[in-house]
Amino acid sequence: xxxxxxxxxxxxxxxxxxxxxxxxxxxxxxxxxxxxxxxxxxxxxxxxxxxxxxxxxxxxxxxxxxxxxxxxxxxxxxxxxxxxxxxxxxxxxxxxxxxxxxxxxxxxxxxxxxxxxxxxxxxxxxxxxxxxxxxxxxxxxxxxxxx
Numbered sequence: 001x002x003x004x005x006x007x008x009x010x011x012x013x014x015x016x017x018x019x020x021x022x023x024x025x026x027x028x029x030x031x032x033x034x035x036x037x038x039x040x041x042x043x044x045x046x047x048x049x050x051x052x053x054x055x056x057x058x059x060x061x062x063x064x065x066x067x068x069x070x071x072x073x074x075x076x077x078x079x080x081x082x083x084x085x086x087x088x089x090x091x092x093x094x095x096x097x098x099x100x101x102x103x104x105x106x107x108x109x110x111x112x113x114x115x116x117x118x119x120x121x122x123x124x125x126x127x128x129x130x131x132x133x134x135x136x137x138x139x140x141x142x143x144x145x146x147x
């Protein structure tokens with residue numbers, strides 16, 4: 001079966017954001033590549049300020065998921081974080097894990113829906129983290145691994 005992994009973009013602070021995500025999820029980066037290290041790209045192709053920015057970073061989460069991202073090169077223009085309305089949804093294995101992830105990832109961000117029991121029977125919350133990325137944390141005690 002195909003696998004779906006979120007890929008998120010940043011305006012120059014991908015490394016900081018992913019270090020924060022690593023502090024919450026744990027684990028080690030599977031890959032970090034900077035623009036200056038791209039194979040086949042002539043030296044000097046990127047400005048000095050952009051050369052050390054993240055071209056690709058990957059953080060494995062759990063047994064089969066990978067959170068990936070990069071900085072947006074200046075040549076492509078700055079993107080507006082407030083228009084990024086896609087959300088990364090996390091299905092926690094326990095209520096306690098949901099609380100830890102919600103508290104950790106929402107630190108410094110803006111909570112849109114505090115984590116609490118929902119009318120549909122799960123333990124649910126939504127927020128935008130301090131990097132502008134939107135998250136959903138959900139624990140459903142009746143979830144059997146199928147949608």
